[in-house]
Amino acid sequence: MGAIISEPQRPQVGSVRTLPLAKVLLVDDHALFAQGLAGLMHQEGLAESVTTVATVESAADLLAHDDGFELVLLDIALHGETGLALLPRLASHRETPPVVIISSSEDESTVRAARAAGASGFLAKSAGRSALVTMVRAVIRGEGYFPGGVRPLTQQLPLTPRQMDVLVLLAQGFPNKRICQSLDLTEHTVKTHLKAIFSQLGVHNRTECVNLARVQGWL
Incomplete structure (x- = not known):
């Protein structure tokens, strides 16, 4: 399935590396949800362009050939595969955008798995507009956004x-x-x-x- 690009309906406002983000990648296999989230990103002034793909493979290929994305929003369940499988594939990239997991499940083990995999944030699909805005602002500042609020992205583990x-x-x-x-x-x-x-x-x-x-x- 090819990438679906949701373009903004208003001219660019703001400066470089501030909101709205120039390019956001949304990885989700539910078209209506993806379109709705892309629309909210535009309406809230969070993104100028949102590109949507439905699989980990499509996302990995796109990120390998385009280094202009500033944020990745990643569904954790994609047609029987785990969205978290994308994060290890980005490890070899020189620079990777922050990845935020979006999920209909908000149980503790899922959130921990997302954080351990290297995600910069976790947003429930049931979250409202204000949570979406807070998450994006936190993540582009280099902070983590997980259930419970904004947290520093520090994690010292004795594993590679x-x-x-x-x-x-x-x-x-x-x-x-x-x-x-x-x-x-x-x-x-x-x-x-x-x-x-x-x-x-x-x-x-x-x-x-x-x-x-x-x-x-x-x-």
Whole structure:
């Protein structure tokens, strides 16, 4: 499915690197919701142009060839795949825009998984206009926006970024083969990362690993 670009209906106002953002990428497979959110971004003066795609693959390809996006709004559930799979694919980019997860689910484990994966914020689909505006303003200032309000984006974990990628997918129930596919890693590499994570936590199986990682606040 090709990208759908929702263009602004009024001339540009403001200056460089301030609101409205020049380009925003919205990754969502529900067309009506995506159109509505794009419209709100324009109406509230948050974005000049909103490009909408429906899959992680389309988003990754677009971001690989266009470095002009200043914000990514990412649905967590996309046609049976997790939107969080996009974040590890951005790790190799020299500069990546902040990514905010949008989701109809606001449970604690989902929010923690989003933050652990490297998202800059989390916005429930049930949120109102004021929350949307507050989130965008916070994120472009370099702050995090999660349920409970604006928080500093600081997180000191004894795992490498790639190990965190593996842990996040493990917590979502991905078998090794799907982790390999999502992160473009060999099975040997995934097993090596899992061994390092198990060692760090002092556990012996996947269930213990995920449970203790949540207790520790890593997820």
